Amino acid sequence: MNAQAPTIPERDPAAGASPVMAQFFEAKARQPDALVFFRMGDFYELFFEDAQKASAALGITLTARGEHGGQPIPMCGVPVHAAEAYLAKLIRAGFKVAVCEQMESPAEAKKRGSKSVVRRDLVRVVTPGTLTEEGLLDARGANRLAAISVRAGAAAVAAVELSTGEVECLAVQVPGLASALAALSPSEILVPDRLFADEAVSAALKAAGGFVQPLPQALAEPAASEARLKRLYGVDTLDGFGQLSGAEVSALGLIAAHLETTQAGKAPALSAPRRAGEADVMVIDPATRSSLEIEKATSGSRDGSLLAAIDRTITAPGARLLAARLARPLLDPAAIDARLDAIAWFIEHRAQRQRLRELLRSMGDMARALSRLALGRGGPRDLGALRDGLGMAEQITALFASMRDPLVQPPEEIAAALRALNPALHADLADFRAMLKDGLGGELPALARDGGFVAEGVRPELDQARALRDDSRRVILGLEARLAADSGVALKIRHNAVLGYFVETTAKAAEPLMAPPLNATFIHRQTLANQVRFTTVELAELDAKIAQAGERALAIEAETFEAWREAAIRVAHGIQAAAEAAARLDVAAGLAEWAEDAGASRPTVDRSTAFEAEAARHPVVEAAVKRAGEAFTPNDCRLDGVGAAGARLSIVTGPNMAGKSTFLRQNALLAVLAQAGCYVPAKRLRIGVVDKLFSRVGAGDDLARGRSTFMAEMVETAAILTQATPRSLVILDEIGRGTATYDGLAIAWACAEALHEVNRCRALFATHYHELATLEGRLAYVANLSLRAKEWNGDLIFLHEAGPGPADRSYGVQVAKLAGVPPAVVSRARDVLERLEREAGAPAHLEDLPLFAAVAEPEAKYGPSVVEEALKALDPDGMSPREAMDALYKLKGLLA
Numbered sequence: 062m063n064a065q066a067p068t069i070p071e072r073d074p075a076a077g078a079s080p081v082m083a084q085f086f087e088a089k090a091r092q093p094d095a096l097v098f099f100r101m102g103d104f105y106e107l108f109f110e111d112a113q114k115a116s117a118a119l120g121i122t123l124t125a126r127g128e129h130g131g132q133p134i135p136m137c138g139v140p141v142h143a144a145e146a147y148l149a150k151l152i153r154a155g156f157k158v159a160v161c162e163q164m165e166s167p168a169e170a171k172k173r174g175s176k177s178v179v180r181r182d183l184v185r186v187v188t189p190g191t192l193t194e195e196g197l198l199d200a201r202g203a204n205r206l207a208a209i210s211v212r213a214g215a216a217a218v219a220a221v222e223l224s225t226g227e228v229e230c231l232a233v234q235v236p237g238l239a240s241a242l243a244a245l246s247p248s249e250i251l252v253p254d255r256l257f258a259d260e261a262v263s264a265a266l267k268a269a270g271g272f273v274q275p276l277p278q279a280l281a282e283p284a285a286s287e288a289r290l291k292r293l294y295g296v297d298t299l300d301g302f303g304q305l306s307g308a309e310v311s312a313l314g315l316i317a318a319h320l321e322t323t324q325a326g327k328a329p330a331l332s333a334p335r336r337a338g339e340a341d342v343m344v345i346d347p348a349t350r351s352s353l354e355i356e357k358a359t360s361g362s363r364d365g366s367l368l369a370a371i372d373r374t375i376t377a378p379g380a381r382l383l384a385a386r387l388a389r390p391l392l393d394p395a396a397i398d399a400r401l402d403a404i405a406w407f408i409e410h411r412a413q414r415q416r417l418r419e420l421l422r423s424m425g426d427m428a429r430a431l432s433r434l435a436l437g438r439g440g441p442r443d444l445g446a447l448r449d450g451l452g453m454a455e456q457i458t459a460l461f462a463s464m465r466d467p468l469v470q471p472p473e474e475i476a477a478a479l480r481a482l483n484p485a486l487h488a489d490l491a492d493f494r495a496m497l498k499d500g501l502g503g504e505l506p507a508l509a510r511d512g513g514f515v516a517e518g519v520r521p522e523l524d525q526a527r528a529l530r531d532d533s534r535r536v537i538l539g540l541e542a543r544l545a546a547d548s549g550v551a552l553k554i555r556h557n558a559v560l561g562y563f564v565e566t567t568a569k570a571a572e573p574l575m576a577p578p579l580n581a582t583f584i585h586r587q588t589l590a591n592q593v594r595f596t597t598v599e600l601a602e603l604d605a606k607i608a609q610a611g612e613r614a615l616a617i618e619a620e621t622f623e624a625w626r627e628a629a630i631r632v633a634h635g636i637q638a639a640a641e642a643a644a645r646l647d648v649a650a651g652l653a654e655w656a657e658d659a660g661a662s663r664p665t666v667d668r669s670t671a672f673e674a675e676a677a678r679h680p681v682v683e684a685a686v687k688r689a690g691e692a693f694t695p696n697d698c699r700l701d702g703v704g705a706a707g708a709r710l711s712i713v714t715g716p717n718m719a720g721k722s723t724f725l726r727q728n729a730l731l732a733v734l735a736q737a738g739c740y741v742p743a744k745r746l747r748i749g750v751v752d753k754l755f756s757r758v759g760a761g762d763d764l765a766r767g768r769s770t771f772m773a774e775m776v777e778t779a780a781i782l783t784q785a786t787p788r789s790l791v792i793l794d795e796i797g798r799g800t801a802t803y804d805g806l807a808i809a810w811a812c813a814e815a816l817h818e819v820n821r822c823r824a825l826f827a828t829h830y831h832e833l834a835t836l837e838g839r840l841a842y843v844a845n846l847s848l849r850a851k852e853w854n855g856d857l858i859f860l861h862e863a864g865p866g867p868a869d870r871s872y873g874v875q876v877a878k879l880a881g882v883p884p885a886v887v888s889r890a891r892d893v894l895e896r897l898e899r900e901a902g903a904p905a906h907l908e909d910l911p912l913f914a915a916v917a918e919p920e921a922k923y924g925p926s927v928v929e930e931a932l933k934a935l936d937p938d939g940m941s942p943r944e945a946m947d948a949l950y951k952l953k954g955l956l957a
């Protein structure tokens with residue numbers, strides 16, 4: 062095969078193409094930057110450059126088919142039945158795929174004229190944000206397509222989850238774009254090309270990751286956007302969506318434009334846009350989100366995240382709703398309380414909770430099934446999911462009705478969900494369900510064309526066709542017996558796709574059939590190595606009858622399916638509301654379950670600037686500590702924005718491994734959980750709503766990354782200092798540590814002062830610079846807090862207990878010992894430390910700096926001798942404290 066295949070020529074590529082290839086060129090011209098999956102029988106074929114790219118990406122064979130312009134056409138193909146897996150691989154590799162389907166059967170094409178080729182058309186362009194197939198989606202995670210737009214200084218991020226039809230819109234200022242994108246974590250982002258020139262937008266896109274799809278600026282213009290949006294929703298005015306800003310209309314319009322091209326005119330069943338602004342949801346920037354491991358652990362997986370720790374939902378839609386709530390904590394205490402009320406109710410009503418959870422187990426994913434149906438990709442199985450889901454809604458309604466007692470009226474969050482589920486309040490849904498209940502029968506196939514899903518008695522003409530088909534089958538069995546008896550030959554009647562029904566015998570037994578008189582009845586059709594095949598006039602007639610009846614049955618079923626599909630679309634809003642209601646109940650009951658398991662309590666969220674946590678825990682670290690057979694030490698934390706009650710800025714010190722990071726993160730997570738409307742792993746929590754949450758944790762510990770880490774750290778710190786308000790909560794870990802000079806302390810000091818004086822936010826500031834402890838006396842609302850450890854027979858025991866006051870020592874030497882640094886190095890370090898302490902007037906806190914390096918990058922990387930040499934090279938005799946400090950930082954840099 063010629064690997065150096067011709068590229069598609071520039072001008073009139075289709076010139077001289079065969080009729081089929083002309084169809085390909087037409088499809089390619091409509092989607093030039095997508096790989097075209099060109100349906101040919103049981104395969105999707107790819108041609109020319111598409112074939113070269115796909116064969117490389119998929120690791121499949123590149124071959125050739127026919128010729129074009131005197132050269133072989135490079136080609137590769139994937140079988141239709143396995144196309145989903147290949148599609149997934151190509152999308153993950155960053156390709157777009159345009160699917161060009163056969164729009165009729167070869168028989169239909171033939172009917173139009175003997176030379177006609179099968180009609181083909183583009184039915185869809187598959188991109189990361191528009192996936193809807195079950196096999197390509199994470200059932201418990203969302204897959205969103207987002208669009209951003211900026212108009213007159215205001216920005217908006219719109220997002221649709223095509224697999225459920227949920228539409229959202231966040232109106233923000235340009236600096237808030239990164240946080241808004243992070244809150245929606247889209248897998249594809251549409252961006253008007255002009256915006257790439259905007260530095261802030263580019264930075265936000267970079268932080269968001271995901272697949273970015275530039276679109277022409279013209280598509281984002283307001284008038285065009287508005288028109289497209291109206292078309293998408295089939296409405297004459299957008300007034301029903303509230304007062305949309307120019308940026309919102311244009312972001313939503315970009316989504317409409319993209320759906321028009323990718324869905325080839327199929328209208329998805331979309332919800333009205335759910336809108337929120339910066340006044341509604343907590344701002345959490347991408348760095349904070351990942352460092353707190355809210356929805357995903359730093360490894361990228363769900364395991365080890367806050368979400369995984371608290372998720373006890375039963376259904377996939379419930380899991381998705383919980384993830385969305387954690388991603389977007391609220392600011393309104395009343396809305397938060399409404400969610401908490403529902404959890405409290407389910408804690409109190411254990412029996413109902415358990416019964417509800419049992420029912421939810423057989424609840425399918427109605428939202429995704431409905432969306433597939435609306436987009437023309439659904440099948441009988443999706444109708445089955447709607448039938449079963451609505452059936453469950455009925456049972457849930459009955460469950461709550463059975464316990465109706467004026468004293469145990471559920472709170473509004475639950476009551477509203479029950480109203481959406483109650484079939485008595487939605488006659489159209491009840492009728493729809495009754496229709497499916499009677500209409501769907503047997504094992505439901507994924508695709509309507511497979512047939513067999515319409516129950517008996519629904520369509521008399523279908524029953525007739527089926528009876529004819531099945532009767533004829535019985536007649537065939539009778540015919541087989543009769544032919545065998547009459548001819549005296551052992552024969553069987555079989556069927557295949559090419560011959561239809563035929564009589565088959567062994568070669569030997571066939572002889573009498575081919576001689577008079579039997580050859581008058583048996584008409585020879587095919588001779589194989591060991592078998593000979595015949596037909597008879599009677600058999601051929603029966604065959605035609607069966608085929609016709611079968612085709613007719615399938616056609617009636619297809620027609621019935623289409624009618625049901627349309628009926629589903631007519632009640633789409635009711636189904637979506639019921640699906641969401643079930644998800645809400647699932648989330649509330651699941652959180653109640655977790656609260657009981659984890660001993661979590663109901664937080665008090667108000668409009669103060671208080672932060673009072675009592676005996677709080679980190680849900681993820683706690684689970685890990687428990688798995689190791691140890692106990693997690695709960696800790697209190699008190700910060701107060703107003704200061705009267707004490708400090709709003711806590712300087713947190715303590716040795717390495719004492720639990721500083723855990724303490725910082727657990728308090729930030731309390732805020733996320735409380736404002737997402739969840740119970741919290743604490744004995745008690747009172748929190749004044751946090752408008753923005755910032756976390757700078759972790760990366761600074763990575764000495765091996767040196768300067769670039771420092772830069773990243775400074776960029777993030779700068780963002781905090783410019784954006785944090787008196788309502789914000791900030792956790793900062795080891796600021797300034799990434800630099801190899803004394804500057805680090807100066808930077809940390811200045812940051813702490815700015816947080817206290819300018820931002821006036823609640824903050825936890827963990828540091829190894831014990832000098833910062835002196836801020837307590839100098840600034841009004843600063844307090845020291847430390848995580849305790851004690852020495853026991855030369856070993857270090859971590860108590861993980863937070864208490865007032867600074868740490869006395871930081872025990873770096875002991876930590877190094879624990880980490881397996883060779884004894885010689887540890888003892889040398891101890892000497893150096895003692896001398897340093899003597900020389901520099903006992904600044905005991907200097908000790909851990911070189912040792913930290915040894916801990917962070919153990920001997921495996923440097924070898925013990927390097928560490929030892931580095932320590933030997935450091936002769937502190939005669940150094941001033943400042944020089945000693947600098948020398949230690951240099952050493953640290955050397956080791957890094």
Ligand SMILES: Nc1ncnc2c1ncn2[C@@H]1O[C@H](COP(=O)(O)OP(=O)(O)OP(=O)(O)O)[C@@H](O)[C@H]1O
Binds near residue numbers: 682696716721862
């Ligand atoms: N409250 C606690 N109760 C029990 N174990 C804890 C607690 N907090 C932390 N730990 C344990 O101590 C380990 C170290 O905690 P953490 O990373 O928070 O320490 P650190 O002080 O930030 O350390 P470093 O300064 O080295 O970054 C954790 O992985 C966990 O196993």
